[in-house]
Amino acid sequence: xxxxxxxxxANFAIPGATSVDVIRYQVPxxxxxxxxxxxxxxxxxxxxxxxxxxxxTNDYRRLLLAIRKASPRARIVATGMPNASESSHVPExxxxxxxxxCAMQNEAIAKESSAQGARVVDLYGLTSxxxxxDRSRFLSHDDLHPSDAGYAEIANAALPVxxxxxxxx
Numbered sequence: 001x002x003x004x005x006x007x008x009x010a011n012f013a014i015p016g017a018t019s020v021d022v023i024r025y026q027v028p029x030x031x032x033x034x035x036x037x038x039x040x041x042x043x044x045x046x047x048x049x050x051x052x053x054x055x056x057t058n059d060y061r062r063l064l065l066a067i068r069k070a071s072p073r074a075r076i077v078a079t080g081m082p083n084a085s086e087s088s089h090v091p092e093x094x095x096x097x098x099x100x101x102c103a104m105q106n107e108a109i110a111k112e113s114s115a116q117g118a119r120v121v122d123l124y125g126l127t128s129x130x131x132x133x134d135r136s137r138f139l140s141h142d143d144l145h146p147s148d149a150g151y152a153e154i155a156n157a158a159l160p161v162x163x164x165x166x167x168x169x
Contacts (some may be wrong), residue, residue: 003040007036011053018045019059023066037166038074039158040118043081043109047101057108064116075165076118080106082127088143093097117151119165121158 010033012026019042030038040065046056067076084090085099106124113120130138138150146154 005067010035013041016045016168017042019043019056019063025061027063027066027070030067030074033071033073035071037162038071038076039079039162040064040067040076041079041081043105044084044102047081047084047098047105051066053101053104053108056105057112061115064101064112068116070124075168076113076116077121077158077162077165078109078113078118079121079154080123082123084127084144086127098162118130119161121154123154123157126153126157 010029014021014025017026017137022040022042040063043056043060046059064076081102083102085095085102090098102124107124109140110120116130127138138146138153140147140150
């Protein structure tokens with residue numbers, strides 16, 4: 001607020017939304033905004049339904065294009081997705097598969113974001129570097145979503161990327 005005193009904030013998050021859900025239900029809300037920044041966090045729910053990476057890549061590309069169309073002047077910052085493989089919701093036998101899926105989806109996010117001039121916050125790298133004790137502090141009681149401390153870590157990682165996006169142009 002100090003740097004951008006006339007700024008406003010709108011949160012269109014829908015728990016459990018996939019990239020296709022975001023295109024369908026959340027992006028249309030952007031048309032009614034005069035957004036200068038869109039913070040895009042999507043992908044984890046796609047990974048948990050074990051979607052094909054090529055399909056995710058196509059859906060993510062469509063999502064970025066839809067955001068550009070709905071809010072042409074907005075800078076886009078994509079948070080990527082965390083390494084969800086350590087969650088207790090992922091069975092031990094599937095952890096390597098989930099880690100690989102998350103990494104591949106993050107590669108798609110980085111590639112498609114770059115093609116659309118969007119910036120990316122590397123949540124995969126951030127969460128992969130967490131030590132075992134930090135993971136319990138980073139995750140909430142459901143062992144899936146970030147805790148308050150986890151959201152603070154994400155905010156600290158995102159802040160320089162958001163500032164750079166806002167200061168660009």
